[in-house]
Amino acid sequence: MLPLPPSPHAWALFLDFDGTLTEIAASPDAVRIDADLPSLLGQLETWLGGAVAIVSGRPIAQIDTLLAPARLPVAGLHGLERRLPDGRMEQTDTHRTDLDSVKKAMTQLAATDNRLLLEDKQLTVALHYRQAPDKASLCRKTVQSAVLPFPALEVLEGKMVLEARPVDMNKGVAVQALMAVPPFRGRVPVMVGDDVTDEDGFQLVNDLQGITVKVGPGATRAGHRLDGVGDVLIWLKQMRDSLAAGDS
Numbered sequence: 001m002l003p004l005p006p007s008p009h010a011w012a013l014f015l016d017f018d019g020t021l022t023e024i025a026a027s028p029d030a031v032r033i034d035a036d037l038p039s040l041l042g043q044l045e046t047w048l049g050g051a052v053a054i055v056s057g058r059p060i061a062q063i064d065t066l067l068a069p070a071r072l073p074v075a076g077l078h079g080l081e082r083r084l085p086d087g088r089m090e091q092t093d094t095h096r097t098d099l100d101s102v103k104k105a106m107t108q109l110a111a112t113d114n115r116l117l118l119e120d121k122q123l124t125v126a127l128h129y130r131q132a133p134d135k136a137s138l139c140r141k142t143v144q145s146a147v148l149p150f151p152a153l154e155v156l157e158g159k160m161v162l163e164a165r166p167v168d169m170n171k172g173v174a175v176q177a178l179m180a181v182p183p184f185r186g187r188v189p190v191m192v193g194d195d196v197t198d199e200d201g202f203q204l205v206n207d208l209q210g211i212t213v214k215v216g217p218g219a220t221r222a223g224h225r226l227d228g229v230g231d232v233l234i235w236l237k238q239m240r241d242s243l244a245a246g247d248s
């Protein structure tokens with residue numbers, strides 16, 4: 001049994017999106033949102049005084065569309081773009097020229113197999129091979145050698161996806177940026193995520209004596225584990241209900 005917030009002012013909640021709040025789909029566009037999810041997140045935001053943020057590899061605009069009408073603080077593109085609780089937008093330097101060169105190599109590879117999906121997120125470029133798992137090592141080799149000449153960039157490997165992105169940002173830095181501002185500041189950070197890209201966030205939150213929850217199997221720095229998206233949603237509902245009842 002995972003802990004519940006001891007008071008409405010105690011926790012700051014950082015939630016990954018794909019694989020944590022929704023099941024991972026064959027392509028990013030095909031994701032299906034639980035009908036209750038936007039209102040559940042909106043209620044948690046209310047009960048936690050606004051200290052609920054999404055920390056995702058997706059652009060903020062996609063998160064807003066998928067979670068409408070909920071409109072939460074978001075660290076998008078693993079933190080490269082951030083919407084703070086007061087609505088202000090922050091963005092980290094893009095290294096767009098370097099990225100364009102890498103994108104060219106990724107585009108050429110994607111053109112050889114229509115199961116490969118190239119996603120240009122402007123501040124990063126991702127190559128999805130979920131529908132072509134036999135191409136995993138070719139994709140890895142191509143993207144890694146394309147990124148090699150550019151020290152400002154790195155390859156981030158997620159579940160069936162390779163992403164070329166600036167090295168100076170990760171989910172740990174993203175969580176830290178949000179923890180610096182109210183209403184997050186001074187609270188105990190609680191981070192939930194399912195993928196390797198969440199581990200930087202887990203490290204930061206562990207360092208801050210927070211609570212970290214890994215969703216699904218795999219090695220992790222997180223202190224707790226939930227089996228899947230369904231269990232995350234059950235825990236979030238318990239959280240909401242205990243805050244609403246005022247008995248936590």
Ligand SMILES: [Mg+2]
Pocket residue numbers: 016017018019020193194195
């Ligand atoms: Mg995820």
